[in-house]
Amino acid sequence: MEKTLQVCDLKKSYGKKEAVKGISFEVDRGEIFALIGPNGAGKTTTIRMIATLLGPTGGDALVSGNSVVEHPERVRQCITYLPDEAGAYKTMTGIGYLKFMADLFVRDGQKAQECVDYAVQKCGLGDRLHDKIGSYSRGMIRKLLLSRAVMTRPDLAILDEPTSGLDILNALEIRRMIKDLAAEGMSFLLSSHNMLEIEYLSDRVGIIDKGILHVTGTCRELKERYNTHNLEEVFEKAVAGA
Numbered sequence: 001m002e003k004t005l006q007v008c009d010l011k012k013s014y015g016k017k018e019a020v021k022g023i024s025f026e027v028d029r030g031e032i033f034a035l036i037g038p039n040g041a042g043k044t045t046t047i048r049m050i051a052t053l054l055g056p057t058g059g060d061a062l063v064s065g066n067s068v069v070e071h072p073e074r075v076r077q078c079i080t081y082l083p084d085e086a087g088a089y090k091t092m093t094g095i096g097y098l099k100f101m102a103d104l105f106v107r108d109g110q111k112a113q114e115c116v117d118y119a120v121q122k123c124g125l126g127d128r129l130h131d132k133i134g135s136y137s138r139g140m141i142r143k144l145l146l147s148r149a150v151m152t153r154p155d156l157a158i159l160d161e162p163t164s165g166l167d168i169l170n171a172l173e174i175r176r177m178i179k180d181l182a183a184e185g186m187s188f189l190l191s192s193h194n195m196l197e198i199e200y201l202s203d204r205v206g207i208i209d210k211g212i213l214h215v216t217g218t219c220r221e222l223k224e225r226y227n228t229h230n231l232e233e234v235f236e237k238a239v240a241g242a
């Protein structure tokens with residue numbers, strides 16, 4: 001299987017604080033991998049190192065074969081990162097925002113238009129794209145942001161809490177968007193505190209705590225291994241060191 005992401009003994013210390021203590025995992029092409037763990041476990045630090053926003057203090061991560069340490073600029077060409085607190089310009093229309101962002105990322109006008117067309121198709125906002133973003137619901141904004149994030153069809157999309165604060169129907173639509181994109185071959189690295197979401201969405205899960213990746217596997221494998229009925233109980237046992 002083709003690997004989109006290979007994380008090898010990745011470490012990060014903030015002064016004396018070892019936030020990530022040498023973690024390793026891989027994500028295949030078209031795979032949705034979720035990193036879960038309690039507050040302060042090291043998820044955001046790991047994600048930000050893979051997104052080239054933070055330099056590792058040890059180890060490496062390769063995205064489509066490109067090292068975040070040696071060639072962060074190449075990595076940036078093949079990833080997208082959507083933080084949970086991301087926002088959009090409220091005074092722009094949705095379509096204006098997509099065009100603005102495409103022009104920012106893609107120099108070639110024809111290719112930029114292809115990115116916009118792709119995002120328009122993915123977001124499913126229809127005529128509402130011609131309204132100001134300030135009039136959008138939280139769910140509409142998230143759909144717009146996700147479609148913007150994937151408009152360049154990156155190899156790896158890194159999403160922090162992709163449905164936090166959304167109602168059930170909007171969360172379902174975002175999850176379906178992610179599944180459709182993965183079916184097209186895009187790989188995903190997610191972090192979430194919502195175990196229901198993780199069970200629905202992810203092909204494999206990694207449980208991180210105190211900077212250590214304790215276990216990885218499919219939800220079914222993890223439930224069998226910990227002899228539990230749901231992922232919340234797996235999480236509880238894994239973090240307790242059972």
Ligand SMILES: Nc1ncnc2c1ncn2[C@@H]1O[C@H](COP(=O)(O)OP(=O)(O)OP(=O)(O)O)[C@@H](O)[C@H]1O
Binds near residue numbers: 039
């Ligand atoms: N800039 C920083 N300086 C010092 N310590 C930091 C810094 N950023 C994070 N930490 C510490 O590193 C550890 C891991 O933090 P991180 O934000 O990666 O965890 P997390 O799993 O994303 O948590 P949450 O689920 O609460 O977002 C925590 O102990 C945190 O306090």
